Amino acid sequence: MDKSWMTINNRLTSKEYQQGVKSFLDFAMENLGVEDDIRCPCVDCINGTKYIKQVVWMHLIRRGMPSSYLTWVHHGEHVPVSRPSASNDQCGGSGECMTDIDDPPMDELPIMLEEIYVSGLMDDHTDEEPNDLEREDLHKFTRLFEDAQRKVYPTCEKFSVLSFVIKMLHLKVYNKWSNKSFDMVMQVFKDILPECDQTVPWTLYDAKKFLRDLGLGYETIHSCKNDCALFWKESGNLEKCPTCDTCRYKLNDDGGKKIPHKVLRYFPLTPRLKRLYMSKKTAADMRWHNEKRVNDDILRHPADGEAWKDFDKQHPTFSDDSQNVRLGLVTDGFNPFGNMSTSYSIWPVILMPYNLPPWKCMKEPYCIMSLLIPGRSAPGRNIDIYLQPLIEELKNLMHAAVMWTINDFPAYGNMSGWSTKGYLACPNCNNNPSSQGLRSKIRYMGARRHFPENHTWQTSKLFNGHTEHRSKPLDLSGDQILEQIDSGTYKPYGKHPQNRK
Structure with missing residues (x-):
């Protein structure tokens, strides 16, 4: 079997290398028996860990296979009789010499890229032609991995292009830089760095576009300026709000790019x-x-x-x-x-x-x-x-x-739909409140009703001159709360002046 592909250095783009990996996996699967996992022969795993076929394929593409592992003894190939037995002893009995492996340890960024790509491998695609979406995913991964290996400038030992961009965006957010200041700082770096890589994105726009393949993006959804509705799904192409008929965009007499009144940013x-x-x-x-x-x-x-x-x-x-x-x-x-x-x-x-x-x-x-x-x-x-x-x-x-949700009381009112103002402000009391008017204020004087029955303070008149005979409010179930919500009448959503309370 031809094993010359194992010495190819350009593993990401070489079709010969990828075809060789495929032939190796086919050979290993034929000799696997009843098991589903394959020993990974990459330069880091060294046949010490078993993975599914897709993960082994990924490791071999990214890390490569030791050139000393000429006889695939862990994958069903028999040791030739003419081969001296001392060779296995020198290699520790694993079939590959440890001294020939001199790859530097990987940083966390390539590992993260590998995990992102492998997590999307739901099916076995090594035996069939990948579709357009899979080709695009592989192209994204290849580009990101190359950026994770490419240096910002030839003598740089600290940052790759990808890690440099991530670091600069992190500094922007942490120190609250404006977009303009970020572009200015990046321009200074571009001017002083010797022989910098041409693929480095030197503006904020290019940096965000550069990192979009890492899954760090968001969706922008336009909304009505009166908070009536979102221009989303079936309303995505409308020019006016379907509720209040307000224009979606700000007036633009110059005929340039349309600017929406409000933009919701949604992170899936x-x-x-x-x-x-x-x-x-x-x-x-x-x-x-x-x-x-x-x-x-x-x-x-x-x-x-x-x-x-x-x-x-x-x-x-x-x-x-x-x-x-x-x-x-x-x-x-x-x-x-x-x-x-x-x-x-x-x-x-x-x-x-x-x-x-x-x-x-x-x-x-x-x-x-x-x-x-x-x-x-x-x-x-x-x-x-x-x-x-x-x-x-x-x-x-x-x-x-x-x-559950975590809110202060006003935000709790917004999230739940229960008004936290007025005589019915207490969500526990529901429609059986203990609130009373006191001049221009509303007071809640019925806290004694929450004591156990026959408690001495319920019959005491020292508090307000009256005894308390009411029992504590009933705890409503989720179905009862939903039924109560459905029975209510509410004003339309939005802050349009025509909406009445």
């Missing part, structure tokens, strides 16, 4: 959840709540709480799989310009994966930005309009559930 959730399972470390952490959590009735993690346990009882099929994702949702408004006197309120919607251990699940690297709702004013109850893309994706996810 599914690829970000997949990324948590692309790495062996985070994949193990995502099962921590079931496999490593100590169940000793001490509250250390949401999985120790009553809400989590009650959810498991109601949905046993979901809870049986520890890889299913439990999410918490949080949103609130803030002023992005750091000046509280400026009237502006932008609302991020963030999801936290509570599968992770308690020392990780609330940390910044694991918080998933889902929506960035534009200002100037708070969306109020119209936040429901902006939540539509996220809600639709959550409905389609069979292995993820939102357990």
